[in-house]
Amino acid sequence: MNIHEYQAKERFRAAGIPVPPGEVATTPDEAEAIARKLGGMTVVKAQVHSGGRGKAGGVKLAKTPAEAREHAARILGMDIKGLKVGKVLVTTAEDIASEAYVGILVDRRSQAPTFMVSPQGGVDIEEVAAKTPEAIRKLTVDPRYGLLPHQALWLANALYTDPAVIKQAARIIQQLYRAFVDSGASMAEINPLITTTAGEVKAIDAKMSIDDNELDRRQDVAAMRDSSAEPWAETRAREAGLSFVKLDGNVGCCVNGAGLAMATMDLVKYYGGEPANFLDIGGSSNPDKVVAALEIITSDPSVKAILFNIFGGITRCDDVANGIVTATQRIDIKLPLVIRLTGTNEALGVEILKKAGFSAYTSMDEVVEKAVQLAKA
Ligand code: GDP
Ligand code: MN
DSSP, rough: EOOOOOHHHHHHHHTTTOOOOOESSHHHHHHHHHHHHHHHHHHEEEOSSSSSSSTOEEEEEEEESSHHHHHHHTTTTOEEEEEOOOOOEEEEEEOOOEEEEEEEEEEETEEEEEEEESSSSSOHHHHHHHHHHHOOOOEEEEETTOOOHHHHHHHHHOOSSHHHHHHHHHHHHHHHHHHHHHHTEEEEEEEEEEETTTSEEEEEOOOEEOOGGGGGGGGHHHHTTGGSOOOOHHHHHHTTTTTEESSSSSEEEESSSSHHHHHHHHHHHHTTTBBSEEEEEEEEEOHHHHHHHHHHHHHHHHEEEEEEEEEEEESHHHHHHHHHHHHHHOOOSSSOOOEEEETTTTHHHHHHHHTTEEEEEEEEHHHHHHHHHHHHH
């Protein structure tokens, strides 16, 4: 689950990290009122689950409350990387002397939280990693002991030379580790961590992703979900209990079982196609789930053909076939659809589908090749 900058900043503040004051607005009026209350220069920032807002025109400095209002009017409703801006953060502007990067994520290779810091902040860390990898210092944390004080100092030493500044940064890095662990995060990032012209270290941006598996035991974190800011298909999939990942191809895949879904995607590629998604509808013949799956797949304009690959184990193929027939009666599908059923009662299932006018098969190769051809046609 992704959370907004203003929400991540609340968690950072609670952990003691210095964050400039600010509030969220959903209208230009509110933005102006907040800017007036804060006084002085402010920054109006688009709240979307995406980085690179600055480059997209979603971060603007305002000298007056009236200017904050104008910026808010322009930013609210803006489209940033396919996400619509519904909220802006109005926050006090800082006099920036330097911008650094501080991030922590769960690293698959070391199987532990890993810090990455760089004195080259403000830009994409991926860009720094590609061009000047030597400008990044990494540290893997042993979660049994947490981040030790000397480790935090070692990281801060990569960012600054002034001992007073290093001390502030080391404290912030430790506080970030606490916020990361306490939130059940898989990623937390401050980009940029700034020094002000007065020599203070502050977080002026905040990003955090929460591990979905941590949400059940963290009500306060789960309550931060903003479904209106998530891609529609993801919300729909979560509510219907489907595992869904959007991809860039044009063959919409609807499969029962994660392993079979992966194998299906591989076979789509083998036959020269590209899967539009990973979608596991689980082991059920419930037509509601099939309806949700079809809605999700057909909401993607790049999908040109739909491929069902169903293995009937405990779920019987005839039940699944009936589920698919019921679902397609409830939703109007204009795309070509091919179905492969195998396992318990497969002959019966194929017969039900053929009677209803579908192309149904029992061979996985045959159906995938067919789907790839249809998507290309
Ligand atoms: P992002 O583009 O989505 O990562 O949004 P950021 O919050 O990182 O803002 C982008 C850039 O805007 C920062 O790197 C800063 O250079 C600039 N910026 C943001 N807040 C302030 C501020 O308070 N004062 C000044 N002078 N610049 C700011
Ligand atoms: Mn940033």
